Amino acid sequence: MALGADRGEAGHEIGRASQLQTRRATVSTRLALSLTIVFLAALGALTGFLGRVVLNELDNIGTIATERLTWNLSQVQVEHLQLKELAHLAEDGEGLHVLRLKFNIFYSRVATLRESPMFAELRSDTEAGEALDRIQARIDHFVPIVDGSDRGLLYSLPGFILELQDNGHDTRKLVRYGLLAEERASAAKKRHLSLTLKRLAWVLLVLVMALGLTALMIWRLFHRSQMLSAANTITTTRMRAIVSSSLDAILMIDVRGRIMSINEAAQTIFGYTSQEALGRRMVDLIVPDNWQRFMMDNMTNFVTAGEGMSDGQGRLQMKAKRKSGEIFPVELSVSASQAGDDMVFVSFLRDITARVEGEAALRRARDEALAGERAKANLLTVLSHEIRTPLNGILGSIELLETTGMLAEEQRYLRAMRISGELLLHHVNEVLEMSRLEAGATPEQYRVFDLLQMVQGLVDGQQANALAHDNQLRLRCRLPGSPFCLGNVERIQQALLNLIGNALKFTESGEITVEIERHNDSDTVEFRVGDTGPGMAKTDLDRIFEDFVTLDSSYSRQREGTGLGLAITQRVVENMGGEISVESELGEGSLFTITLSLPLVSKRQTMPSKKGLDTVVPKRILVVEDNDINRMLLEKMLQRQGHSVDSAIGGAEGVHAVAEKRYDMVLMDISMPGVDGIEALSQIRSRKLAEGVEIVALTAHAAGDDHERIMGAGFTEVLTKPVTQAELAKVIDRYTHKAKPLEDVPDDSDIQQFVAALGEERARGYLSDFCQDVARLQHALDTTGRVTDAQQGEAHRLAGSAAVLGLAALRVCMLEIEAATPDTPLPIVPLAKAWSEAGAILAPHLDGDRA
């Protein structure tokens, strides 16, 4: 049935795996590619930068600066020489102005050398700098002469020419410096350029490598995409194989409901070929007319709202239509596959005609069988009635005859008839019982019961039978823990009775021991019935459980039964899920063992005392109690137990009530305002208003001396509040001379008993009133810090209620408040604490929802 779903899942798994693969590959590749691009960009930038540096260098190789230096230095030399020549020429007195001009030009040149930033290095060079300084000093020396008169100039000419000799040396020095500087600079620049070119070469190398790397990655990407494509192809091929080999029809439908593809199975099931089906609307082809609307609505719903169209399990049962028009049942499962914008529906259809028919056939067979069973049960009932009625008639008549004076011989015959009749009845009952058990017609009744008591009762009941055969019948029990357990009482009794009966039947003057044992912490109980009878041969041990098997015995009396006893017992035990076995030694005896699972039941789990109703004799009881809640509670509890209850509020009313009416028992609260319990009792007893009626005290004080005092006052018994149903029942039982003992009734918690007694609604009402009252009192005490008489009375009342509800701490506080004098401090803090604890306990019972 789940095959279609599995196939869909398999395909889904394959698809998902390759999808994951693709995604992973894409992410890592994208990352690598981005990194590479960034790297390339960085390299490109670096290249560009270095390239520009190179270009700059190339420009600078022109070394205009050094060229200028050389030019200027050589010009100094030239102008110096020109000056010298002119100086010589001017000795004649001619061309002085030209000399002056040339001097100025020379001055200008030297000034350039001294001022221009271009020649800073020159100036800082030791030799060249000094030479320059000397030249400057010289021309400075001659400036005033040159600027002076012609005559002065003429006069100074020889000295000037001499100076110019030295000047020549200096200018030559400068020139030499210039050449050296030029060389150095040139070399330096060459080195620098070479370095830059080397750097550029490295960068280019790295760039090329990066490009190579990129190419490699691209190749890898390509390769990977190839592989993915191949994997994809494999996946697709597999999917196709799955789809085509599927036994179920697989249809792929687009968003508009048109068939996109159908597999072979679909073609077989529906009778359409691929060509006939493709492009047509699915609803037109395979959905029967009356379902079409439903289908369309569902599909639209699904597309627009994304709501599924299945029964939660993913499958839908529908009718479909073959090409021939035949309508047949199908099981259908649809799922949507969405990838981006592309959405398709894939639906699996299974022709379930055979299955549906099979189910129908099974159902028919089952119904027939059930009918047969019912008929059989009816037959049994009818038979049992029809057979037993005449038998009872016969037996009854025989009994009557026996009592009308008959002759001894007639008595003998009558006795024989009776015994036979009883035997016949017994056999018939056994057969009917057998049939009933086989038919399973009787539902098993499991309930909680006291195992120990049951067995004891059983054994006690058989003591007479045992004595009849001079046998000793003993019971031994080992039942740790609670004797209460869950089981089918009637059947257990039946089985045990059968075994014990058999043991007693077959043993003469012997011992029959019944043992019940439960191992610690086990649900299993073992019942052993052993006898010291004749025993059985090993070969017979298996046979005895069979139907209609009895063993030969030397005692030829009524021990011969139908042979069904053990068979019935075995069935009964097995129906309860237990086991039965036997051990035996010829001549020594036999031991039958039954093992049953009888789970222990704690007292709390046992049912409330409703069943007490069956065994209680109703009494008239008077309840004297001033506290409303307590009174209501007692009334309800007693009424539940089936008694009729009257109540009196306060001692005075109680006395009055007892005077008016006769009661079987009186329950009297001790602590009441006005006439308290003890006072009321003394009045009643002294005026002899309730002779022979037991009066039981109810008190909230559990202290021993109080009990003495109360008993001393003349009460029959003291019950401590809160009183449980069981205690009440016991007390009533004890002091009203009832015949049958009640079964022990278990205790609920005080509050649970309270609620159970009053009913949920009323209990909740009382509880909320109680809570409000306590809260009000507490608030009053908090604010005023003092307590009034009225509040003390209130505290007394609330103490009583607290006692009923089992709120001990709160009760103590209330009593303290009631007893407080102006000197004693009020127990405000303990009260708050007790109240908050009480609140927690009461809370679940106050709100509506109970577990």
Place this chain on the structure above:
Amino acid sequence: MTVFVLLLRVMAIALTPAIVFASPSNLEAPVLLVVEVPDQVGGDGLIVQFTLDDLQALPAVSFETETIWFTGSQRFTGVPLAVVMQQVGITEGIIEASGSDDFSIELHMPTATAAGAIIAYQRNGSPMSVRKKGPLRVVYPFDDFPPLKRDLLFDNTIWHLVRIVVKPDMK
């Protein structure tokens, strides 16, 4: 403008002999610059002389720029070369500028003009003596140009400018 130029031409032709043979001390203001325009067809051509006053009468231009000869910015004031050449009616062609130190350069008129060439007669507000590379020099607003062009311009300057000769066109 053309009337003025014509007048100048007439004056120049008339005064050429006097100008050529006159010594500086005979004139009241010294001639700083001589501009020659040789005649194409072999005539006398045009020779114009400028004194400082002449030059200062023409529209002046002033700019600040850094140079390779001095530390810090220098302010040059002078006449745009184009304006001076306009006086002799020359706007294009090649001119040869010579200095009193026998140094000469060739300038391509439109280029030099476009580069903002001026004939400077003042540096930092004062006239320049020969010792200070004056009295006239051709300078450009070097700072306005990128380094490459700047270097080129530095090489296209001339100190102690005394003479400009217009080169004949080579067609």
